[in-house]
Amino acid sequence: MHILFVCSGNVCRSVIAERLTRAYATEHGLSELTAESAGTRALVGYPVEPRAAAVISGLGGDPAGFRARRLCERMVVAADLILTMTEEQRDRASALAAGAAPKTFTLPEAHRIATLTGADTVARLDVFRDPSGTAGAPGIADPVGLSDRAFVEVGDRIAGALFPLLARLAPRPGGHPRPAAPGGGQRKA
Template identity: 65%
Template sequence: MHVLFVCTGNVCRSVIAERLTRALADEHGLYDELTAESAGTRALVGFGVEPLAAQTITGLGANASGFRARRLKPEMVDRADLILAMTEQIRDDIVAHVPGARPRTFTLLQAYRIAKVSGARTVAEMDRARNDLALVGRENIADPVGLSPEKYCEVGDRIAENLAPLLLWLCMPTGHATDDRGRPHLVVLPGGRRDVPPVTDTTRIGRQA
């Protein structure tokens, strides 16, 4: 399964999700089953990971190096098996530009909710279940750019606690990554959050991640 993560600037939220997915695939030996990339609807093309986002990625046990932001293109959407946006607006923008992507496009929080409540184990099953479940509140992951390191940690933790169980639920054989009711459970990356040195590069990117 190839997953495309989309935010606005492609220097923070979507990068965190992409790099956590790669770490998850590496940890569980899912090299062929799970791949990921990310892009932004208004990407800061060529920029590296926002420094506090890079610290968050490292703290969650993944690798933030060697990244450059990319603008979302239709061919990225076309090759993705699952598209996970960070907000409802971004999700809707993707579908407006590539209508055929609707069955594969969700917000991250929406996809996790659908899988957990319905037990859907494929993207097609998630799509069929999306209109059958009650929605309480909005399913957005807020942009932390310009905010405190603590806010970055909160965003990173929220992405991880929804993303890891969702992807393992979709990619692992039946019976794995479930609780005693057969539903996805929270899977923490090895070692949990690490103690990492504070960011020394104080160059900050404007609020467009």
């Protein structure tokens, strides 16, 4: 499964989610689970914001070598699942390619659907989506310009929604039980 994460600038929220997904896949030997990220108004070529990099490291990911990219149709088409931070980003991403809407959710929306319904595939997430188009869960706010604490809170919110969702959706090698979050989901000291 290839997941595309989307936010605005692609230097904080979406890169946190991307790098945590990569860490999760590596830790659990899930070679079929891949991730990338992009921004609707990306700061193309910029590295990850330093405070977001600290959050990624603190949650068990690796921020090294990242460069921001702008969301494009090719990325949307290539993704099996698209997870955005806000409804507006979800709607923009799904409008980029025909057939993208059924695989495009906000991260909190996908987490909420999976938790409430037990959905364990992208198709089942779509079946249980609110037909009104409302995510049913607040988006994840951009921490840029805010305190270090705000970055930590955003990282924790992303991890809190992402790891349980990955545990439900991630391809399992050899039919083994779905893995837990990296390091048990606990922030490194």
